[in-house]
Amino acid sequence: MKKLLLLSAIFLNLQLCLADSSGFLGIDHKLPFDNSGIWSRDTQKSVELGSAGLLVLGALYEGSESKLGKTYWQAIDAMVSADVTATIVKSVFKRQRPIDGNNPNAFYNNPNDKSFPSGEVTHITAIVTPFILNYKDENPKVWGLVALPAYVGIARMKSQAHWQTDVLAGLALGSGMGYLAINRSVPWSLTLLPSGAVVGFKKNFN
Secondary structure: OHHHHHHHHHHHOOOOOOOOOEOOOOOEOOOOOOOOHHHOHHHHHHHHHHHHHHHHHHHHHHEOOOHHHHHHHHHHHHHHHHHHHHHHHHHHHOOOOHHHOOOOOOOOOOOOOOOOOOHHHHHHHHHHHHHHHHHOOOOHHHHHHHHHHHHHHHHHHHOOOOOHHHHHHHHHHHHHHHHHHHOOOOOHHHHOOHHHOOEOHHHHHO
16 A cells, blocks of 8 residues: 555656645645646546446446455445545535646635545545555556556646645545455445345356
8 A cells, every 4th residue: 555655646746846836745836737638638537437437347247256346346335435535525625726726725715616635536546446455466467557546646737626735635545445445344335235245247158
């Protein structure tokens, strides 16, 4: 977990590291606006919605009886918990987005200000964390999933939707929810389904 946070934090803060910074950690600064290519809002939304869709499809296909299937369901737990928590925290801190001003210390003012934390970074980090934690020893290549939160974090900053500390808070919140999810004996999302268990669709093809 420390490796995930460290690698992501280093990668995210390579950009404009010599720029004037501020905020409560002294690292917040507005990046030049970029809505082109892979940084476009359409691409960002595709990653957010696509990751959630693939997660649900994977869980239903695998079921809950295998390690991979259980990991899918744990990731669903983490994603939902992280999304709900991020929404609540945003409404509490009411931080102004970079695109709406250049003051990273603007908190608790406008109810429409919802910069802290980054909900999309929280979302994607919560999804990948259970896979990383469950498979890091047997398949180190799973650490490559760190690229997804890193991409989303940079893209959100390039959209001037978030400050650096919004992204770091999203990484921490998402990874925390992922860690909690893998430590439950039974994913709570399964308890909402009949009999508390799912036999994957792949059984139908065997």
